[in-house]
Amino acid sequence: xxxxxxxxxxxxxxxxxxxxxxxxxxxxxxxxxxxxxxxxxxxxxxxxxxxxxxxxxxxxxxxxxxxxxxxxxxxxxxxxxxxxxxxxxxxxxxxxxxxxxxxxxxxxxxxxxxxxxxxxxxxxxxxxxxxxxxxxxxxxxxxxxxx
Numbered sequence: 001x002x003x004x005x006x007x008x009x010x011x012x013x014x015x016x017x018x019x020x021x022x023x024x025x026x027x028x029x030x031x032x033x034x035x036x037x038x039x040x041x042x043x044x045x046x047x048x049x050x051x052x053x054x055x056x057x058x059x060x061x062x063x064x065x066x067x068x069x070x071x072x073x074x075x076x077x078x079x080x081x082x083x084x085x086x087x088x089x090x091x092x093x094x095x096x097x098x099x100x101x102x103x104x105x106x107x108x109x110x111x112x113x114x115x116x117x118x119x120x121x122x123x124x125x126x127x128x129x130x131x132x133x134x135x136x137x138x139x140x141x142x143x144x145x146x147x
Contacts, residue, residue, distance in 0.1 A: 001124050004133035007042040007077040007087075012070050012094070025064030026071055031105055032059065034073055035089045042075040043085040043111035047123040051085060051111035057144070059107040063093070070094040072101065078140035083120035085111045088140035108144055 013019075013034055021027045036053055043051035065071050072092040079086040091105035115121045128137055 001127045002046045003127040003129045004136050007045045009042050010074045011038045012072050015067050020067045024067050038073045038075045039087040039089050039109045042077050042087050046077045046085050047113035049113050051113050054112045055110040057108045063104045065093040078137045080123050080126045083113050
């Protein structure tokens with residue numbers, strides 16, 4: 001049975017000119033796409049099968065990610081239903097020169113595990129083994145009402 005920590009993923013993307021809006025910062029649609037991709041990876045680590053996005057809750061853009069900075073996304077599954085996986089996602093801007101980091105975006109996504117015919121399939125229970133697992137899960141549950 002996978003644990004919360006088993007589903008934890010952190011990914012980095014350098015914000016290039018093609019990723020930006022008219023204001024020289026990461027286009028919000030790109031940030032959501034990157035979050036969706038990393039979130040699906042976390043869900044699949046739990047489910048052991050393909051997962052598709054079912055819902056995005058409380059997507060909050062708090063500050064921009066300037067061109068040239070790094071978009072850091074962290075993601076982990078914190079709850080499982082019969083065929084669904086709830087995933088917490090956060091994006092940060094990281095200055096590649098100083099390594100300064102600040103949170104820019106937060107959300108909760110729900111993914112559904114599907115079989116080869118794209119029909120919902122069951123997912124295993126999520127194990128909360130360690131203190132880190134418990135802390136991550138509690139943080140995600142507490143932030144569901146708004147990060």
